[in-house]
Amino acid sequence: VKCEFTRRLIDAYMDSELDSPNAIEVEAHLAECDKCRQILEARQELSKAIKLAAGYVQAPAGLRTQIRRETHIKRRFRFGPVTTGIAFAVGVVLVLAFWRPWPSEQDRIIGDVLSQHETSVSTGHLVDVASADPKIIQAWFSNKLGYSPSVPALNKEGFELVGGRLGLVQGHSVPVVVYAHKQRKIDIFITPSGESSATDADREGIHVRSWNDCGVDYRAVSNDTPSDLSNLHKEFLIHK
Amino acid sequence: LFRKELDEQFEQEIMRHLDAAYNLSLWLLRDPHDAEDATQSALYKAFRAFGRMRGNDAKPWLLAIVRNECMDVLQARSVRNRLEYPTEEILDFAETTELDPEESAMQTLDAQTVVAAINQLPPEFREVIMLREIEELSYREIAHVIGKPIGTVMSRLARARSRLQVMLTAGGECL
Numbered sequence: 001v002k003c004e005f006t007r008r009l010i011d012a013y014m015d016s017e018l019d020s021p022n023a024i025e026v027e028a029h030l031a032e033c034d035k036c037r038q039i040l041e042a043r044q045e046l047s048k049a050i051k052l053a054a055g056y057v058q059a060p061a062g063l064r065t066q067i068r069r070e071t072h073i074k075r076r077f078r079f080g081p082v083t084t085g086i087a088f089a090v091g092v093v094l095v096l097a098f099w100r101p102w103p104s105e106q107d108r109i110i111g112d113v114l115s116q117h118e119t120s121v122s123t124g125h126l127v128d129v130a131s132a133d134p135k136i137i138q139a140w141f142s143n144k145l146g147y148s149p150s151v152p153a154l155n156k157e158g159f160e161l162v163g164g165r166l167g168l169v170q171g172h173s174v175p176v177v178v179y180a181h182k183q184r185k186i187d188i189f190i191t192p193s194g195e196s197s198a199t200d201a202d203r204e205g206i207h208v209r210s211w212n213d214c215g216v217d218y219r220a221v222s223n224d225t226p227s228d229l230s231n232l233h234k235e236f237l238i239h240k
Numbered sequence: 241l242f243r244k245e246l247d248e249q250f251e252q253e254i255m256r257h258l259d260a261a262y263n264l265s266l267w268l269l270r271d272p273h274d275a276e277d278a279t280q281s282a283l284y285k286a287f288r289a290f291g292r293m294r295g296n297d298a299k300p301w302l303l304a305i306v307r308n309e310c311m312d313v314l315q316a317r318s319v320r321n322r323l324e325y326p327t328e329e330i331l332d333f334a335e336t337t338e339l340d341p342e343e344s345a346m347q348t349l350d351a352q353t354v355v356a357a358i359n360q361l362p363p364e365f366r367e368v369i370m371l372r373e374i375e376e377l378s379y380r381e382i383a384h385v386i387g388k389p390i391g392t393v394m395s396r397l398a399r400a401r402s403r404l405q406v407m408l409t410a411g412g413e414c415l
Contacts, residue, residue, distance in 0.1 A: 011398040015372065017379045046405055050373045053354035059262035063276050067258070070280075071250070071287045 002029045006036045014043055105170075105194055109219070110201045110208055112169045113189045116176075117206065117221040120165070121185060127163030127178050137164040141175045149175050149190045149216070152239035159186070159232055179232065186222040186232060193217050202226075209233055213240075250290050253298040258283070260299065260375055261306045267370045268310040268363055275310075282309040300381040307367060307385050314363055357407045365400035372397055 006029045012018045013026045030037050103111070120126055129140040134151040141148035141164055153161055159179040167176040169191050179186045198210030198217040209220040209229035218236070220229050261282060265275035282305045293301055358366060364386075371382045379397075383390045 008398070011401060012379070012394050015379065015397075017394070042405060043401060046401060046408070047373055049354050049408075050358065050369065050404075053351035054267070054358065054370070054374055055351075056259070056263060056374065057266065059258045059279065060272075060276060063262065063280060064255070064258055067280060067283045068255070070284065071247075 003033060003036055006030065006033070007039060010036070010040055010043060014040060014047070106199050109169055109194070110199070113167070113187070113208065113219050113221050114203055114206060116167050117187050120187065126185060128165035130163040132161045134161065137161070137177065140164055145173060145175060149177065150240040151177050152236060154179065154232070154235050154239060157235040159235065181224055181228055181232070184222055184224045186220055186224055186229070189219040189221065191217045213237060246291060250287060254283070254286055254290065254302055257299050257302050261302055263374065264303055264306050264370060265310050268307070268367060269313055270359055274313060278309045278313055279306060282306040285309070297381065297384065300377060300384040303371070303375070304385045304387065311363070353408065357404055360407065361400060361403060365396060365403065368393060368397045369400050369404070
């Protein structure tokens with residue numbers, strides 16, 4: 001019984017992990033039992049043999065430097081509360097400085113009419129049908145589109161009718177009525193009203209004056225002055 | 241400021257146990273390349289968790305991370321092996337030792353045989369042997385590393401040593 005007890009605890013005894021009552025008991029038994037003492041000695045030999053055999057190797061130097069480098073990088077980019085706060089503030093400032101709303105329907109339409117106005121001026125292709133007679137222009141639109149907007153003659157008001165052409169707004173062919181005022185050309189793009197109301201715009205000296213009348217949007221595009229465009233708007237409504 | 245202090249602490253308390261971490265990995269995985277990988281990823285985990293380390297037992301704390309990393313690798317390996325060699329059985333050590341039955345004295349054992357015997361132990365036994373004999377951790381520290389009660393450490397260590405003795409004396413002396 002004593003031997004069994006001792007053999008169960010012999011490893012802990014050898015490793016000095018036994019509490020003193022048990023250790024004293026084991027020690028007392030070892031003093032009188034040769035067999036158990038042999039077992040302890042065998043254990044100690046084994047322990048020594050393992051320590052001798054299992055050489056301790058050094059971690060590869062490359063591993064050490066690699067870990068130091070990686071943790072150094074992580075350390076540099078690791079965000080403490082202050083760093084996070086600063087990063088957040090910088091982010092907010094950047095958003096405020098550079099944020100542009102997603103182009104709205106109106107922005108895209110204005111982009112369309114501006115670029116076509118510029119193309120028409122720069123290529124000299126002002127009109128598809130050249131005439132100062134509203135009837136001829138309306139007939140041409142009806143022929144091309146199946147309908148025609150009203151084309152008022154505004155000569156007396158200083159806006160000379162030049163003609164008409166087809167424009168492209170959001171993929172649809174639309175009538176464009178062309179006037180001239182003080183050597184400057186004015187395109188009026190005429191489209192069905194969209195969901196949002198037409199807006200005015202200024203891009204690099206070219207103005208867009210927009211208005212809505214009976215479910216139709218009018219966009220007068222010109223490098224004429226905004227006040228002249230505003231006059232045209234007024235006369236157009238009176239004489240349509 | 242606080243972070244810099246933490247980094248210096250990491251260097252002092254954790255990096256100085258890198259050799260221990262590497263040796264444990266090497267003994268558990270028995271492959272220098274795998275051991276290096278496991279040590280590296282364990283050290284990164286330790287680095288991230290270092291701020292949360294409780295107490296001042298840095299060595300067992302680190303070795304616990306290393307040990308878990310290695311066990312994951314071993315598990316992945318055993319899954320792979322089962323898939324690749326589904327019928328292969330684990331070899332009985334007694335058949336593979338080249339010990340002369342008459343040569344039973346421990347002193348005459350050469351290092352190679354001892355290492356081979358240790359390597360034949362299942363990883364659960366191998367780790368307690370290494371932690372005790374090589375790292376000379378206390379039972380309490382070993383318990384921390386393997387995440388088991390001290391009683392388990394004690395019985396595992398006893399069984400591991402008995403098994404080694406059986407292997408090394410080729411059945412000469414049974415315990």
